[in-house]
Amino acid sequence: MTTAPAAAARPAPAAPLLTASSLHITFPGRHHAPPARAVDGVDLALAPGEILALVGESGCGKTTLARALLGLVRPTSGEVAFADVPLDYSSRALKAYRRRVQLILQDPSGSLNPRHTVYDAVAEGLRIHRYDGDERAAVAEALSRAGLRPPERFFLRYPHELSGGQRQRVVIAGALVLGPELVVADEPVASLDASVRGEILALLLRLRDELGLSALVVTHDLGLAWNIADRVAVMYLGRIVESGPVEDVLTKPQHPYTQALLSVLPDAGREPVVLGGEPPDPSRIPSGCRFHARCHILASGEAEAAGVAQRCRTDELPVLPAGSEEPRVACHWATRRTREERGQR
Structure with missing residues (x-):
């Protein structure tokens, strides 16, 4: 008599890549007003290879929270940790951290210097971090991954010569060139035409699948969250009020x-x-x-x-x-x- 095989054990959840614990961020009030509690007690965790959408109205604190996770705003209290190591706010440590965590801004026109070529825009991060490899090859690979092919065709172009979707791809290439483990995308398609938004969202999903890239997507658009996220966290007045797998929440x-x-x-x-x-x-x-x-x-x-x-x-x-x-x-x-x-x- 044969016995049925034992059920396979469920794999343990991956350790979080990025965490926020009891995070509070306050700003001084004006004209003797009480301090503004922009982030008022947030616990957050992002797993490797996961896309988390942070959703809420303008003014709910989601951009301030994202800036704190990037190390751009120091919490009033609480802690941000990356790979289980608390964030160090010394200039040297933050520089090393920002090589592993990159920001993709909402407006590609505002993110790109109009006097810099596409090549210089993408190579800027390599030069800041004193990259000692083949700069041209690294820029070409980043542009190619971002969907600008053949990359050499874009090297000497200026932002005004590109479409909105192409400019956003250049911004994404600039984030990818350093090989980050996590990108924080603040309203990554809000300034794009509807016909281009799907292409950029598909690109972010492909980068996650190909590179194992994690992403925190900050947005007011629950429709975008539905199309791209694994989990969603809904924020209101400085605090997350609902969270979970995107299918359940939405x-x-x-x-x-x-x-x-x-x-x-x-x-x-x-x-x-x-x-x-x-x-x-x-x-x-x-x-x-x-x-x-x-x-x-x-x-x-x-x-x-x-x-x-x-x-x-x-x-x-x-x-x-x-x-x-x-x-x-x-x-x-x-x-x-x-x-x-x-x-x-």
Whole structure:
């Protein structure tokens, strides 16, 4: 009698490449106003080869968080670590760090010096880091990987001679030339025509598959997150309010804020949710759930019916844990609803 083979053990999750732990970033208030809490308690983890989308409205703190992860802003408290090593803010250590972590900016026209040729723009990082290999070959390889082929054809061109999509590819080549392990892309396709956006997103996916490149994509566009990300973290007023695998978060959003962001997408199949007012001032974060003043669930009476309306107004929610493979949400109403679905009273 033969026995069935033992089930293969599930591989252990890869150790995070980049982590943020209890991250807070405050800026001094103007005219004796309280400090602005731009990032107000964030735990975040990014695995090797993973694409994480950081999503939220303008002013929610996502760009400040990204700048902190790049070492461009020093946290008020908390820690950023890369490959399990806390970030060192000495100039020498940051220079070495930025060889491994590169930034792709939103506007390629603003990122490229109009007086520099494509070759010089891509070679700039090599020269800053005193690359001792074959510079011409490295520039050619980076341009080729970014989809500008044959690369030599672009060496002596200037930014004004290129299309918007080609300029963005030059910016990507400049990030790739140093062989980074992680890129932080801040609204990487926001300034491009719709016909070109898909090409750039496909390029980022191909680079992940070919090079094992990790990416943090900062965006206000949940549609972009759906097309490119493995996981998504939704940020509101300095804190992540929902996170998880992209399919879970975007097909079964739990937080009312995520639901509102999704409802305005074309073909969302949802009644559009119009959020009242602007996000609160980060120097005056409200008590309780920081979203409660704009929450349609609270305004409609659903939170009251669920017995959590007062908690929404008064009880602060915990910081979501980093890197969980399960969907997580910081919302009294969503948490209560999940417990009821599981039969937990």
